[in-house]
Every structure is written in C-alpha cells, then in structure tokens.
Amino acid sequence: MHKTLDFHMTTTCNHACIFCSESERMRKYAHAPLTELQIKTILVDRAKKGFNYVNFTWGEPTLFPKFISLLQFAKKLGYTIYVGTNGTMLAGDVFAKEFFQYVDVLSLSIHWYDDASCIEQTADPLHFSRFPPISKNSAMYKQKNHYFQTNIVLNRYNYKNLEKIIQNIIDTGYPVDHILISYVAPEWDARSRYGELSVSYEEIVPYIVLGKKLADFYGKNFRIFGIPLCKLPEDLHECSNDFYWQERNTIERYTNKEGKITLIDIYSPDNSRERIFVDKCYSCAYKEKPCTGVFQKYLDLYPF
Numbered sequence: 001m002h003k004t005l006d007f008h009m010t011t012t013c014n015h016a017c018i019f020c021s022e023s024e025r026m027r028k029y030a031h032a033p034l035t036e037l038q039i040k041t042i043l044v045d046r047a048k049k050g051f052n053y054v055n056f057t058w059g060e061p062t063l064f065p066k067f068i069s070l071l072q073f074a075k076k077l078g079y080t081i082y083v084g085t086n087g088t089m090l091a092g093d094v095f096a097k098e099f100f101q102y103v104d105v106l107s108l109s110i111h112w113y114d115d116a117s118c119i120e121q122t123a124d125p126l127h128f129s130r131f132p133p134i135s136k137n138s139a140m141y142k143q144k145n146h147y148f149q150t151n152i153v154l155n156r157y158n159y160k161n162l163e164k165i166i167q168n169i170i171d172t173g174y175p176v177d178h179i180l181i182s183y184v185a186p187e188w189d190a191r192s193r194y195g196e197l198s199v200s201y202e203e204i205v206p207y208i209v210l211g212k213k214l215a216d217f218y219g220k221n222f223r224i225f226g227i228p229l230c231k232l233p234e235d236l237h238e239c240s241n242d243f244y245w246q247e248r249n250t251i252e253r254y255t256n257k258e259g260k261i262t263l264i265d266i267y268s269p270d271n272s273r274e275r276i277f278v279d280k281c282y283s284c285a286y287k288e289k290p291c292t293g294v295f296q297k298y299l300d301l302y303p304f
C-alpha cells in the first residue's frame, strides 16, 4: 500500500506552457528555493512516518541542482519514486543514465505532435528536437521495474489533435505504458484564462474516444482525468482516473500571516479541490466515490 508524498520542489521551469496553472505561484517563491538539506530532512522525517512513495513535482523538478543526488537519497530511504517532467534533462545521455537508476515511474509531459504545436503549447522552440533523444534514452535505460507514462494536457488549442499526439509518441519510440489525458482545470493561473483554454465536455469527448481507440490499438493503458464520469461514454468509465486517485500529503510553500515563507503539509483525502455537486449529482451512483463533482468555473461557461 502506497503512502504518498507530493513534493513541490522547484520554482523554475524552462517551459511556459499555455495552460500552466502554477507560473504565478512559482514566480512568487522564485527567490526562496528549497535547499537540498531541507528536502532531505523532510524525506527522512516522512519515511519515519510511513511514507513510501514520493512524487517530485512542481516547476521542472529535474532542474533542481542536485537532483540525481536527491533521487539516490530518496531511494536509499526506500521510497518508490515518481517524477513528472517535461523531459528536457533526459535528452542528455549522462543525466538519463543516472536518472533511470533511481526513478520507478516517469510521467513525461507531451501535449504536441510537431514543431509548431510544441512551440504553441510549451513556448520552447528547441523542445520538439529534444524528443527523439529523450525517447531514445528512455528506451535504452528502461528496466522491468519501470513504468512510463505520458501526461497529455488537453486544451482548446490541441484537443482535436489527440490522435496525432499519441501517434507521434509511438512513432518517436518513447516506450510508453500508460497514456493519461488531463483536461485543463480552472485552478490558480488557469482560472482567469479558462474561457480561452477550455471547450465543453461535449466537444472534447469525441476526440478522447478516438484517442482511446488508438491507445487500444497499440495496447497502451488509457486514463482520463478532469472529465466527470457522467460526461464519458459508458465504455470509457473504467478509464476515469477518479477510480484510481489516492489520498496524499503535499509539501508546498506557504506565506504565513507574518509574511514569512514556510512549508506546509496539506492532506488531500480526495481530488475535490474546487469542484461542487449540482442537482443531478444527488441521484448519481458516482457521487463522492469516486466523483467529486464539477468545477464552478466550468458551470459558469457551459451547460451541464
């Protein structure tokens, strides 16, 4: 049984994704980066409290100056290690070789399928050319214990291209086991741009159905995050990530009443965040378990 720690590590990222919900908070704390000692101290403390699964996230975690040493340390403490990354550092052979010695689950962000769509989504003109070496290294160092995912954040600018995105991942040779589709959420920075970034569930779901067919064709696991079960066709219900979401603690920065930046540990028993239930939820078999409702911001923009 996993006891999961989400660790908000870095405050920097080399991408500027159009849907990023964290850029404002990262800017706010950019002058107060965590030290290696701070992170190691927390990892030791939480390991003593039974945590055995750590998710290094926020910003681009692999840009943390001594990231490999941190992975090594966490592994010695017995953690299963999950890293969500845009993959930039994995294009380098030396970094990739060490990285894959310690990481168990890799989640690679890929929201594009060619140079133009990559620039549109990430604002990084070099990233599309990095994907072949990232894929090559991932394939070269993949071990039996590794589980490789891709996280595709769907938004107004790329949802019609989901099949092309999946096909490009397969064609480039990234040895993906699991394709996660995340529909953009109206949280933090993305809240004010949600009208621009979002489309209705009715518009997006037919493209997700096509994506699922392609994933099935290649024998890949397929999960959907951010779309309520009642908006998915019944044969896609089993793909809802709501069934698999696990409670967790998140270590993140916080500014207290005195204006001092500190770290807090937030316990999340479910993924409700800013979702609410509407009238029809009260007769729904999925209410609360596993579905936590729909975002108010979505309800402000679209019929439900």
Ligand code: SF4
Pocket: 228, 229, 230, 231, 277, 278, 280, 281, 282, 284, 285, 286, 287, 288, 291, 292, 293, 294
């Ligand atoms: S609880 Fe509400 S939002 Fe969730 S699946 Fe049921 S009707 Fe849809």
